[in-house]
Amino acid sequence: MGRDVSESCIDSLLTEMVSTYCNRFYANKPELAARRIEAIGYQVGHQLSERYTMERPCFSDHLEAIKFICKDFWFELFKKQIDNLKTNHRGTFVLQDNRFRWLTRMSIDQSPENGTSEELSIMADNKTMQSMHLYFPCGIIRGALSNLGIPCAVSADISNLPAWLYEEIWMITSITPDHENLTFSSFDGSLVLKISFDVFFALVCTVIIMITCFWKKFKHNEQI
Amino acid sequence: MTSTACFIIVSRNDIPIYEAEVGSAAKREDAAQLHQFVLHAALDIVQDLAWTTSAMFLKAIDRFNDLVVSVYVTAGHTRFMLLHDSRNEDGIKSFFQEVHELYIKILLNPLYLPGSRITSSHFDTKVRALARKYL
Numbered sequence: 001m002g003r004d005v006s007e008s009c010i011d012s013l014l015t016e017m018v019s020t021y022c023n024r025f026y027a028n029k030p031e032l033a034a035r036r037i038e039a040i041g042y043q044v045g046h047q048l049s050e051r052y053t054m055e056r057p058c059f060s061d062h063l064e065a066i067k068f069i070c071k072d073f074w075f076e077l078f079k080k081q082i083d084n085l086k087t088n089h090r091g092t093f094v095l096q097d098n099r100f101r102w103l104t105r106m107s108i109d110q111s112p113e114n115g116t117s118e119e120l121s122i123m124a125d126n127k128t129m130q131s132m133h134l135y136f137p138c139g140i141i142r143g144a145l146s147n148l149g150i151p152c153a154v155s156a157d158i159s160n161l162p163a164w165l166y167e168e169i170w171m172i173t174s175i176t177p178d179h180e181n182l183t184f185s186s187f188d189g190s191l192v193l194k195i196s197f198d199v200f201f202a203l204v205c206t207v208i209i210m211i212t213c214f215w216k217k218f219k220h221n222e223q224i
Numbered sequence: 225m226t227s228t229a230c231f232i233i234v235s236r237n238d239i240p241i242y243e244a245e246v247g248s249a250a251k252r253e254d255a256a257q258l259h260q261f262v263l264h265a266a267l268d269i270v271q272d273l274a275w276t277t278s279a280m281f282l283k284a285i286d287r288f289n290d291l292v293v294s295v296y297v298t299a300g301h302t303r304f305m306l307l308h309d310s311r312n313e314d315g316i317k318s319f320f321q322e323v324h325e326l327y328i329k330i331l332l333n334p335l336y337l338p339g340s341r342i343t344s345s346h347f348d349t350k351v352r353a354l355a356r357k358y359l
Contacts, residue, residue, distance in 0.1 A: 046300075046338060050331050053299030054324060057278040147300045149236075207337065214335055 007101075014102055018132050030128065034135050039206040041139020042146070049144035052076050065148045066093050073144060078102075095141075103133060103158070130158055228291065229308040229359055230259035231351065233327065235339045236301040238267060242342040246355035247308070262286075263305050266293045270303055281317050296320035302327070310359060319358035326350055 018037065026033040052073055059065040070082035074097075084096040134156040142154045229247035234240050243260065266286040273282050274297045286293040288307075294316050296304040304320050304327075330342055 043334065047332050050298070050300050051328050054328060056299070057280060058274070058297065058299055060278055149301060210335075210337070 011102065011105060014133065014136060017136070018129075022129075022132055030132070034132065036209060037132070037135040038139040038142070039209055041136040042143035042206055043210075044136075045140035045143025045145075046147045047143075048077070048140065049073065049147045053148070059148060062150055063087075065145065065150055068148075069141060069144060070095060077140075100137075102137065103130070106130065106133070131156075134158070227308065227310050227359065228255070228259075229306060229310075229355065230263060231307075231323075231355065232260070232263050232305045233323075233342070234267065234303045234305060237339060239339065240264075241340065242347075242351075244348065244351060244355075246352055246359065248356070259291075259307050262288045262291065263293060263307050266295070266305065267303070270295050270297070270305070274301070274303075281320060283313060294320075296324070298324060298327070308359065312359070315358040319354055322354050322358075323351060326354075 017040075021033040021037055022030060026036070053068070056068075056072075059068065066085070066087075070085050074080065074082050078097075078101045080097075080099075080101075082095045083098045084094075086094040086096070138154040138156050142152060145152050145154075227247050229245070231242075231244050231246050232240050233242040245256070245259070269285050270282070273285055273295075280297055280299075282295045282297065284292045284294050291307055291309050294306045294308065294313075296317075298304075304323055306316060306319070308316070310316075326347060330336055330344065330347055331338060336342075
């Protein structure tokens with residue numbers, strides 16, 4: 001089941017999606033755009049994980065599920081496996097992809113090293129745009145893991161475009177309400193983005209967004 | 225050959241999202257609720273058994289009189305449960321696998337909310353056709 005899609009189509013679709021949500025739908029609200037993109041990724045991850053686990057037996061523990069994400073799932077999506085997996089054995093996993101396929105064709109605005117405040121803000125804008133493109137894969141991973149029974153939060157970080165992509169997954173083992181926060185903080189000029197969502201809030205968000213946007217289509221489907 | 229069979233799909237939150245009487249016997253009024261009751265009662269057993277094995281197809285897990293409950297668990301913990309009186313295990317396994325494919329197609333519909341009832345009549349027709357073929 002499943003057919004191959006041309007890579008340039010995927011690239012164009014993703015670029016267009018990020019640019020539409022950031023510039024048209026939520027023009028001055030990057031947090032809402034980010035949340036929306038992540039929610040889309042969540043649903044896609046949910047569906048993809050269901051499809052790719054069809055042939056294989058169920059997973060006995062969390063590590064098995066993470067290894068499935070690193071190997072088979074990543075291979076189906078990007079035709080390669082995750083390059084490095086680290087864990088602290090307390091629920092945090094770091095997945096490292098040295099050549100993330102969806103970002104290989106992104107260009108960077110080269111700015112000179114002597115930073116005036118103007119150029120620093122250009123650099124900050126660059127990082128923001130690059131981070132926006134990471135919300136979708138984060139959502140995919142979160143959706144896939146949630147479907148396999150592991151509620152988690154995923155965040156991504158680029159240290160060297162297009163070389164590295166870190167993704168950290170925190171397992172939420174106790175169901176405590178966690179205030180979702182979206183912080184842009186810069187240490188040494190590099191931008192680190194951390195997104196943590198409360199699992200149930202994210203689910204409710206997805207449902208609400210889906211219902212409001214597809215309400216008419218939904219009604220039409222019911223009448224058929 | 226008449227056979228009774230009741231097929232239910234239960235989501236991971238223990239909410240039935242699809243049910244159908246797929247046996248070739250005539251549907252009896254008193255037995256209708258009985259079948260559903262037996263299947264729901266077997267959910268606890270499925271819960272325990274699902275964690276002990278990594279296979280998807282759990283064979284006959286419960287009996288009631290001469291009816292047997294067979295269960296198939298997907299990776300997303302959606303359970304396909306079949307109450308039947310036949311002994312054709314291979315047929316039942318193939319039936320479950322084909323329904324799994326149909327279920328994945330339903331899931332891929334972006335307008336389908338995972339965990340909600342499956343209302344597609346197309347799905348219904350196909351499941352009944354598969355039941356006639358394999359059971």
